[in-house]
Amino acid sequence: xxxxxxDTQGSKEPFEVYQRMLRERLQSFLDPLxxxxxxxxxxxxxxxxxxFDITQTGARGSVPAGSWxxxxxxxxxxxxxxxxxxxxxxxxxxxxxxxCALDLLDDVEDGDQTSLIKELGPARVLxxxxxxxxxxxxxxxxxxxxxxxAAHILYLLDAMQELLLVATTGQQRDLLAEQRTxxxxxxxxxxxxxxxxAGALMSLACRMGALCAGADDEVCEHYxxxxxxxxxxxxxxxxxxxxxxxxxxESVTQSMGEGxxxxxxxxxxxxxxxxxxxxxxxxxxxxxxxxxxxxxIENGSYDQKGLQEGIxxxxxxxxxxxxxxxxxxxxxEAQQPVSHALRLLLGFA
Amino acid sequence: xxxxxxxxxxxxxxxxxxxxxxxISDPEQVIxxxxxxxxxxxxxxxxxxxxxxxxxxALPMSWWFS
Numbered sequence: 141x142x143x144x145x146x147d148t149q150g151s152k153e154p155f156e157v158y159q160r161m162l163r164e165r166l167q168s169f170l171d172p173l174x175x176x177x178x179x180x181x182x183x184x185x186x187x188x189x190x191x192f193d194i195t196q197t198g199a200r201g202s203v204p205a206g207s208w209x210x211x212x213x214x215x216x217x218x219x220x221x222x223x224x225x226x227x228x229x230x231x232x233x234x235x236x237x238x239x240c241a242l243d244l245l246d247d248v249e250d251g252d253q254t255s256l257i258k259e260l261g262p263a264r265v266l267x268x269x270x271x272x273x274x275x276x277x278x279x280x281x282x283x284x285x286x287x288x289x290a291a292h293i294l295y296l297l298d299a300m301q302e303l304l305l306v307a308t309t310g311q312q313r314d315l316l317a318e319q320r321t322x323x324x325x326x327x328x329x330x331x332x333x334x335x336x337x338a339g340a341l342m343s344l345a346c347r348m349g350a351l352c353a354g355a356d357d358e359v360c361e362h363y364x365x366x367x368x369x370x371x372x373x374x375x376x377x378x379x380x381x382x383x384x385x386x387x388x389x390e391s392v393t394q395s396m397g398e399g400x401x402x403x404x405x406x407x408x409x410x411x412x413x414x415x416x417x418x419x420x421x422x423x424x425x426x427x428x429x430x431x432x433x434x435x436x437i438e439n440g441s442y443d444q445k446g447l448q449e450g451i452x453x454x455x456x457x458x459x460x461x462x463x464x465x466x467x468x469x470x471x472x473e474a475q476q477p478v479s480h481a482l483r484l485l486l487g488f489a
Numbered sequence: 490x491x492x493x494x495x496x497x498x499x500x501x502x503x504x505x506x507x508x509x510x511x512x513i514s515d516p517e518q519v520i521x522x523x524x525x526x527x528x529x530x531x532x533x534x535x536x537x538x539x540x541x542x543x544x545x546x547a548l549p550m551s552w553w554f555s
């Protein structure tokens with residue numbers, strides 16, 4: 141594989157060269173699959189934001205296609221610019237496949253009617269998820285080379301499994317929270333679930349990059365923490381935006397939880413399923429502060445004002461985690477400034 | 490805990506008309522007297538345009554997890 145210029149500052153398409161390289165590498169792992177499986181796997185990887193989503197290549201103002209694999213790749217290139225591109229791109233596409241597999245599982249678990257689920261049906265989507273999980277293992281194992289000790293492969297697999305188990309635990313807590321009332325949830329629990337789910341996944345993408353580059357434990361921890369803080373920030377931001385867009389829709393009634401909940405086509409099933417996201421828990425806490433024992437909150441019903449307050453406070457807390465991530469990036473950059481492309485990808489350009 | 494500070498400040502602004510008016514006229518002063526950490530103060534200044542409206546303006550777009 142040819143070398144890649146890391147200095148993309150000023151480029152109109154700062155990620156394109158990396159995306160092309162990652163796509164080639166990913167395709168090489170898909171080619172040996174049976175055509176009946178390969179087409180479905182490739183289709184899943186063409187979903188919005190995934191590596192084969194060519195509509196988002198180099199797109200400005202939105203997350204670039206293959207952002208998860210790009211994160212692993214760019215961190216590795218930052219730490220070790222002369223790194224073997226073949227092996228780092230294998231680790232990067234393993235992350236891409238893992239995230240895609242978990243997204244598919246999440247969609248099925250949440251009952252989301254995504255375009256892919258409508259097209260393939262849940263059974264085939266689950267099978268594609270299994271294939272992606274297996275492919276990710278093969279991609280890591282493919283790194284084995286005389287110059288790359290077997291112990292390093294085990295470190296990569298260990299990090300992958302450890303952080304995936306954390307993310308799976310977060311998913312389990314999230315699913316179980318659906319059976320609880322919003323009054324039983326705390327702000328700290330919401331943030332904890334975000335840390336385990338999104339935090340662990342972004343930690344994984346960052347840590348894999350650092351491990352691939354042969355970084356020592358301290359440097360790996362710096363990147364793991366950066367990923368965790370960014371993951372929490374983005375998950376909370378996403379929860380606030382979901383509720384925000386829902387409130388913008390005129391068809392939404394003001395009753396949530398047990399009550400009637402009219403939903404527009406744009407709304408997310410997370411909200412239909414009474415997911416106790418941070419802005420909803422904040423809204424409930426706000427309203428509890430205003431309701432006396434004589435006039436308790438009725439059946440989990442919230443007024444527009446309370447929900448707006450929940451969104452504002454939740455968004456503020458997401459910005460707090462973003463600030464903490466920026467502080468963490470500053471610590472990393474005290475050693476060596478990161479590339480323009482990595483800064484852009486992290487959202488700090 | 491900084492998370493709680495943000496939550497409580499947003500709650501107070503949302504429910505205190507006089508404080509909201511003061512925030513509109515002099516946001517720096519209102520936030521400065523609360524003795525927040527620099528990062529919390531910066532975040533609250535970003536929220537001011539929305540808080541002072543008493544309603545949600547357009548939230549800036551998110552980046553990941555869209």
